[in-house]
Amino acid sequence: xxxxxxxxxxxxxxxxxxxxxxxxxxxxxxxxxxxxxxxxxxxxxxxxxxxxxxxxxxxxxxxxxxxxxxxxxxxxxxxxxxxxxxxxxxxxxxxxxxxxxxxxxxxxxxxxx
Amino acid sequence: xxxxxxxxxxxxxxxxxxxxxxxxxxxxxxxxxxxxxxxxxxxxxxxxxxxxxxxxxxxxxxxxxxxxxxxxxxxxxxxxxxxxxxxxxxxxxxxxxxxxxxxxxxxxxxxx
Numbered sequence: 507x508x509x510x511x512x513x514x515x516x517x518x519x520x521x522x523x524x525x526x527x528x529x530x531x532x533x534x535x536x537x538x539x540x541x542x543x544x545x546x547x548x549x550x551x552x553x554x555x556x557x558x559x560x561x562x563x564x565x566x567x568x569x570x571x572x573x574x575x576x577x578x579x580x581x582x583x584x585x586x587x588x589x590x591x592x593x594x595x596x597x598x599x600x601x602x603x604x605x606x607x608x609x610x611x612x613x614x615x616x617x618x619x
Numbered sequence: 620x621x622x623x624x625x626x627x628x629x630x631x632x633x634x635x636x637x638x639x640x641x642x643x644x645x646x647x648x649x650x651x652x653x654x655x656x657x658x659x660x661x662x663x664x665x666x667x668x669x670x671x672x673x674x675x676x677x678x679x680x681x682x683x684x685x686x687x688x689x690x691x692x693x694x695x696x697x698x699x700x701x702x703x704x705x706x707x708x709x710x711x712x713x714x715x716x717x718x719x720x721x722x723x724x725x726x727x728x729x730x731x
Contacts, residue, residue, distance in 0.1 A: 510661070515659075541721075545724075546628060546724070547723055548623070548625070548722050549707065549709075550721070551718060551719070564718070596661050596662075598661070607667070609661075610663070612661050613659075
C-alpha cells in the first residue's frame with residue numbers, strides 16, 4: 507500500500523513565524539504535490555515537483571516555497587506565516603507519467619494566529 | 620487557471636436514496652476523476668474516466684465523462700450512512716502537465 511505521511515495533523519503558529527510542513531512517501535514516486543483545501547474552493551495546487559531538486563509553481567504559490575532534496579520527501583515552507591494561510595494542507599504523490607493515480611496524505615490543519 | 624463548478628455544494632441523504640452530483644468546466648479535460656474524503660483523511664480516488672462518453676461503475680457508484688469533455692457526473696445508488704463525506708471531482712489535462720484541477724466539493728450528510 508502507498509503511504510503518504512505528513513509530519514503533523516494539527517499545527518498552531520503565530521503571524522510572522524516560519525513554518526515547515528513535511529511530507530514523506532514510501533513508494534519511490536517521482537511526482538509530489540502540495541495543495542491547500544478551503545471550504546467551497548476544493549483543493550488548490552500550491553507547488554509540485556516532478557523529481558528530486560525540481561519544483562514548479564502551481565496555481566497559488568504566493569507566500570510559499572518548497573524543497574525536494576530527497577525523492578521521498580517534499581517540504582512546504584511558509585517563510586512568514588499570515589492569518590490567511592490558515593487552512594488544511596494536503597500532500598500527494600504519484601508515479602511519473604500520464605494516467606497514474608495521486609495518493610494523498612491525511613492533511614495538516616494549520617492555524618495561524 | 621481553469622474553474623470547475625461542482626454542485627450541489629452539500630446534500631442530505633436518507634438511507635436507500637439515490638443521489639447525484641455533477642461538475643462542469645469552461646474548458647475540456649482529457650481525464651475526469653472522482654474522489655471521496657472522509658473526516659481526518661486525505662481524498663481517495665473512487666473512479667477515473669478516460670474517454671468522452673465513458674460510463675464507469677464501482678460498486679454502487681457510477682460516473683460518466685460528458686460527451687463535450689467539459690462535464691462529469693457521479694451517482695450513488697441506494698445510499699448508506701458510510702457514504703457521508705466530501706466528494707470532489709477533478710479534471711486532468713495532458714497539455715497542463717497532467718496537473719489536477721479540483722471542483723469545490725459536495726458535502727454529503729445524513730438526514731437527521
